Amino acid sequence: MSDTAVYGKVALIGLGLIASSMFWATRRAGLADHVAGYARSEETRETARRIGLCHEVCDSAEEVVADADLVVLAVPVGAMGAVAQAIGPHLKPGATVTDVGSVKRRVIDDVGPHLPEGVHFVPGHPLAGTEHSGPESGFATLFENRWCLLVPEAGTDPMAVARLRRYWEGMGALVEEMEPDHHDLVLAVTSHTPHLIAYTMVGVADDLRRVTDSEVIKYSAAGFRDFTRIAASDPTMWRDVFLTNKDATLEILGRFTEELFALQRAIRTGNGDALFDYFTRTRAIRRGII
Ligand code: NAD
Structure with missing residues (x-):
């Protein structure tokens, strides 16, 4: 060699x-x-x-x-x-x-x-x-x-x-x-569920195309552009990821929807403090990463 x-x-x-x-x-x-x-x-x-x-x-x-x-x-x-x-x-x-x-x-x-x-x-x-x-x-x-x-x-x-x-x-x-099960849970949080959310968001925008015409594409800001990039990932690979990491993904999706409902409620009831506190907490996480 x-x-x-x-x-x-x-x-x-x-x-x-x-x-x-x-x-x-x-x-x-x-x-x-x-x-x-x-x-x-x-x-x-x-x-x-x-x-x-x-x-x-x-x-x-x-x-x-x-x-x-x-x-x-x-x-x-x-x-x-x-x-x-x-x-x-x-x-x-x-x-x-x-x-x-x-x-x-x-x-x-x-x-x-x-x-x-x-x-x-x-x-x-x-x-x-x-x-x-x-x-x-x-x-x-x-x-x-x-x-x-x-x-x-x-x-x-x-x-x-x-x-x-x-x-x-x-x-x-x-x-x-x-350890393998820990790997699958960690990746469900950091990669698998975020991909599913990106796929969903781009799907929602596509459903709205008739209402918004092509404005979604024309005016797409950084956030949505990032979603479209992620949602362009290989369909076979990602189908297999969700079928084979079912339990961990469903666990994280369950927690995600609970949080989403809480934010939805805060928006509906005009609870600005709840929204502000939540966003402050998540901003600190981002600052800890970079
Ligand atoms: P890819 O779609 O670019 O390539 C997959 C290749 O496998 C293709 O060339 C396809 O022809 C070949 N293939 C499919 N079934 C086959 C079979 N039965 N026998 C022989 N060849 C076969 O995929 P990729 O992004 O390189 O992903 C490969 C693996 O890496 C997947 O398991 C994926 O989960 C993992 N992975 C992907 C990423 C990513 O972001 N793309 C990151 C880390 C790990």
Whole structure:
């Protein structure tokens, strides 16, 4: 292996935003000697070959994992189990399998049973993304100074975890470990429910289009523009996130609607103090973040 390489061969399955960014980041820092990629659609594989994404693009999942030291599952969460089933028998003993899925408990339950003894499974989730998807959307700096959460189960080989940590750090990420159910609850608050709210707000604006004509678009201010950007995210990915992180999302949505009703009541009853106090509290949270 070259001096900078953390792995000899890395296999990327699913060549979308995250996998393509991983390839460019890996290549830039020389973190692997060889990166092979596979995506289900012929069109994606052709695009990948055309733009030089991966050192090699394979035509099957079995082929891409052959001799790989690290296998990265970068497909929508709902597809992880089927991919794991397909590659399970072809994994090299001692290899590490990881994923980048936005939900962790479900991925662990779906993928784990398909991996043979002697293969290390270290689930992960980079907290980095954009509203773009597909093989042409990736870029080398996507993970720079962004968190990547690793959720190894107790008993996972610490060497395999440490090596994956080094790989993510090499791509510029800040790595922490977290327990899967806690991960899913935290992400329901910080990412999943906000996406649902953005989808809803843009849907409401679209419903009102007949009344407002195209003014919603023409005069869209920063707040609404941010909602439209978030609501442009990949529908397959986000469908799978809500279907697979159902309990945590419903818990947070329940709390959200309670708060929304309280604000609705304060507006209806003209309770300015309640509104002011609420906004003062949330402003302090923002100031604590930046
Ligand atoms: P994407 O839509 O850009 O790419 C997904 C890729 O997977 C596509 O190339 C598609 O062809 C391929 N694919 C789908 N089903 C497949 C299958 N069965 N076998 C092989 N390939 C298949 O998606 P993305 O944004 O790169 O997301 C990938 C994963 O990363 C998802 O699990 C998502 O939850 C997670 N993630 C996304 C973001 C984000 O903001 N986009 C952030 C962090 C994690």
